[in-house]
């Protein structure tokens with residue numbers, strides 16, 4: 001029997017598996033598809049919340065920790081696996097921000113490098129932006145990660161690990177509970193036992209836990225996000241640029257991502273022509289040259305939407321040996337290292353990196369958001 005059984009192999013499940021395995025535990029990670037092919041693949045990879053001052057302190061606390069750790073994590077994974085997740089520390093330029101006073105106040109309170117910048121600064125940083133952008137908010141330390149590569153590197157790290165067993169194309173139907181304690185999972189074709197079960201099922205988490213009423217009514221729902229990528233040459237844009245809630249993200253090979261939509265359409269994973277046109281318009285409003293560059297791919301993913309975007313991290317009070325790390329909504333890539341560390345601190349009896357109470361399922365489920 002395994003020490004830990006992890007349901008869901010997105011970045012959250014994989015980072016949780018890696019940290020636990022590195023502590024010496026035996027871990028099984030199960031995914032109904034392949035590892036890192038859902039939201040964690042589909043996301044943009046900005047290592048910051050968008051307009052971070054608009055989020056609650058619970059998000060800021062996790063994001064701060066992760067942002068400090070991401071460059072080291074990317075290096076470690078590149079050395080360990082030979083796959084570079086391409087962390088880029090280019091900064092984030094947010095054009096035409098109306099609540100800049102709030103941004104500056106948040107930055108001062110949280111000791112975040114954030115500046116109000118003028119037209120000259122904007123075009124010195126990004127010469128190819130559309131004309132007429134007069135002011136912006138600049139966060140020099142925000143980076144981005146190439147999340148499909150992060151997923152590949154994490155998967156390889158787990159494949160190489162002697163303590164990890166990976167099960168792909170195995171759907172978990174329900175959590176097995178006996179005498180008030182989780183003892184494993186029921187899959188489509190087997191019963192798997194475990195000392196502790198951790199649900200990292202992203203947008204599907206509520207459905208898994210609702211089976212046999214283990215934890216009914218977990219407020220997590222799928223929120224569709226559509227994105228596109230342009231096959232550009234390097235040099236058109238060097239950093240994350242945002243305008244009116246939309247953004248462009250450069251990759252090392254010149255490709256430029258544009259995102260994203262926010263749609264409540266259940267588990268529907270179809271892309272739409274309407275979103276394609278809207279994303280193209282947003283991309284060209286930031287970088288007019290994209291008008292003449294081909295769109296290589298248009299896709300969508302299902303974010304694990306949760307109230308205020310605050311994840312559920314920790315033990316389920318009503319069922320022993322059952323834990324959650326889910327509900328990271330729009331920020332799962334940036335929050336993943338901190339959310340994982342915080343959960344593993346609790347599982348391994350370590351001093352927590354930050355106060356865990358605000359993220360515990362019992363706190364979150366008793367708070368009306």
Ligand SMILES: Cc1cc2nc3c(=O)[nH]c(=O)nc-3n(C[C@H](O)[C@H](O)[C@H](O)COP(=O)(O)OP(=O)(O)OC[C@H]3O[C@@H](n4cnc5c(N)ncnc54)[C@H](O)[C@@H]3O)c2cc1C
Nearest residue numbers: 008010032040043044045046172202225301331332333334
């Ligand atoms: C368009 C878009 C842009 C985004 N941009 C950013 C960004 O720039 N920065 C950022 O920080 N975040 C971003 N996000 C959010 C981020 O991608 C998510 O918050 C994060 O990937 C969630 O990770 P996860 O591991 O919880 O979920 P997922 O990656 O969805 O993984 C959940 C896994 O659970 C598996 N699973 C589900 N049910 C079962 C079952 N019954 N049995 C077995 N396995 C199961 C699934 O197959 C899946 O692999 C974006 C998301 C989208 C869609």
